[in-house]
Amino acid sequence: MVDQAKKKASKSAVTIVDVAALAGVSIKTVSRVVNSEPNVRQSTRTRVSQAISELNYRPNTAARVLSGKRFYVIGLVYENPNEFSYMKDVLNGALKACEAGGYTLLLLPLTLPNKELVSEVQIFATQSRLDGVILPAPMGDYSEINALLDELEIPFARIAPKTDIADNISVVCNDEEASYSVTKFVIEQGHTRIGFIKGDPEHGATDKRFNGYKSALKDFKLKYDSKLVCDGQFSFESGKSATRKLFKLTDRPTAIIASNDDMAAGTIYEAHERGLNVPNDLSVIGFDDTPIASQIWPPLTTVRQPIMEMAESATTLLIRKLRGENIELPDEPFKCSVVTRASTMHR
Amino acid sequence: MVDQAKKKASKSAVTIVDVAALAGVSIKTVSRVVNSEPNVRQSTRTRVSQAISELNYRPNTAARVLSGKRFYVIGLVYENPNEFSYMKDVLNGALKACEAGGYTLLLLPLTLPNKELVSEVQIFATQSRLDGVILPAPMGDYSEINALLDELEIPFARIAPKTDIADNISVVCNDEEASYSVTKFVIEQGHTRIGFIKGDPEHGATDKRFNGYKSALKDFKLKYDSKLVCDGQFSFESGKSATRKLFKLTDRPTAIIASNDDMAAGTIYEAHERGLNVPNDLSVIGFDDTPIASQIWPPLTTVRQPIMEMAESATTLLIRKLRGENIELPDEPFKCSVVTRASTMHR
DNA sequence: TCTCTTTTTGACAGCGCTGTCATTTGAGCA
DNA sequence: TGCTCAAATGACAGCGCTGTCAAAAAGAGA
Known part of the structure; x- marks a missing residue:
């Protein structure tokens, strides 16, 4: 098995010529079959395919690139x-x-x-x-x-x-929908002051997640308070500094939704620093379900994307x-x- | 600039022939220069090099692969x-x-x-x-x-x-040396019962890190206690279960060195679960300085590898x-x- | 100066494939 | 049966480069 591979890798690699000979057609016809081109009779196609698998033929990419117009x-x-x-x-x-x-x-x-x-x-x-x-x-x-x-x-x-x-x-x-769901979940847990940390404005997900948050607040008759919303960059550090801002509010949020897990980790970090217990004193939510979400303590409620x-x-x-x-x-x-x-x- | 690139990417790409013409040599000589082959006069080499940079020539990999013996x-x-x-x-x-x-x-x-x-x-x-x-x-x-x-x-x-x-x-x-240093550091902090969680036995670092730990104990006259050493797999979960074992000891360690950060995160997780304060009740050390090391709370003392x-x-x-x-x-x-x-x- | 050796250079085939275009085949129909 | 025409197939050049080998140029020695 190894020998075979070696042979193929070095000198006597199977080429289109070998396949053509075995199938009894021209190399061009083999080429047509390999590239799924039209105008090949079904019987011919089958014969060539058999030869290909019998010889375990793989087209040489360099040759294809050199002669064709594609690079693969x-x-x-x-x-x-x-x-x-x-x-x-x-x-x-x-x-x-x-x-x-x-x-x-x-x-x-x-x-x-x-x-x-x-x-x-x-x-x-x-x-x-x-x-x-x-x-x-x-x-x-x-x-x-x-x-x-x-x-x-x-x-x-x-x-x-x-x-x-x-x-x-x-x-x-469906970022917006997912954000809506998770916000709804937090509201149903009884929270009314819910902080939100936005992500990097360059990312498409950022606005969608924010919009989901706002829609849920609206649907559940909670007043939108811009003081509860902070900008972030999707980084751990930006999560920390946004959280510090939220903690300075006189009526601080009892739950914080961060637009990704790294920022949520920053939130948890700051909570620990202040001696706040998560989740007793503060609920924290992330997005993305990255490894850190399950490896920090407490593990994060988050939104998994495929x-x-x-x-x-x-x-x-x-x-x-x-x-x-x-x-x-x-x-x-x-x-x-x-x-x-x-x-x-x-x- | 973009146009130029486009030209090169499609039809009229610069080839070895163009370079040869400009330099007034054969394509083979250009090939020699490109591949740093010997037996080219210095003056010729210079002339060809100039032509190459003037035309911004890049050899076509597919052609090289097809005709040569290397794949790059x-x-x-x-x-x-x-x-x-x-x-x-x-x-x-x-x-x-x-x-x-x-x-x-x-x-x-x-x-x-x-x-x-x-x-x-x-x-x-x-x-x-x-x-x-x-x-x-x-x-x-x-x-x-x-x-x-x-x-x-x-x-x-x-x-x-x-x-x-x-x-x-x-x-x-120098894994062993680094492990020795970090163990020494922990000993100097006054710890005498120091747990150690080993890594995946398939990894080269595992034994080295363990050996460094043992050497340091020996040099500082601390008794090696096999009960303080647990097997791990470098995974968060394996860190958690090893830590649970260590916590069951009647005289549990006051410091735990885990062979990587993921397992150390597992240790911290378990400490939190039991209401132990890190570092007051337990010091924790990791290896590798991965992102999680600085994003969990408290951030990990660890060993950075280049x-x-x-x-x-x-x-x-x-x-x-x-x-x-x-x-x-x-x-x-x-x-x-x-x-x-x-x-x-x-x- | 000439001859012999070494260094430098070049001519050319060919790597394995695809694109182009010519040729063959066979189906459909009068 | 022969004719037409589209479908199927094949012949062949050539993509840009390297390997081989031959030729030319440059030194070396006498």
């Missing part, structure tokens, strides 16, 4: 985060779809803010010869990047973008687009779910 | 972890080195334990046509994988392996080996450092 490469352009769990899911989803589709995934981690943003992406796209690009939030909302890719005629797919672009591939989840599935779906759609298939963009957003843990309790 | 691809084979921070550093380091060396990095995330381990790696290595492989712990210690790669004649580099292999590239850090630098170094060495350069393996291990935070205090 998809780039993943992302903000290199401190806390990688979101990107880990994106990565795994994209990797899975690429493997299934016969594409290679190339990574471009970027630091934000970044003045060279466009030129970095440009160099990446041209030098790495990309067919398509995946843009997870917040990369999907830089119009310069979108414009660049349009100009280079490189299709791209966005994960959880903020804005819509006509005819473009993007996958989203990031990996979203990334896989976006990548698969992109690949199908690259293949020239007719794709229909998903009409239903992906579903989030509330995960109830010990950081919340009834008042 | 390095594979990163890793255990797909729950907590990605270690792998994030490995990834960034490897990516950086690959970019600098003109190689492409391909990922193979694996789930362990895995019966198909060898065949998965084999398929990856042969189908993706790898020149070399990076094996971060614990992947470097599977002898079947090492044997497979040897048989396929694919060089590999290991990060923090457990065992030595003659003549093989590997980078390590993983990214190690990965970059391993990858660079591998690339130089692939280029046929004479490499000397580093004789000095990388240095870890103790990061003191609020989870420890004097008794």
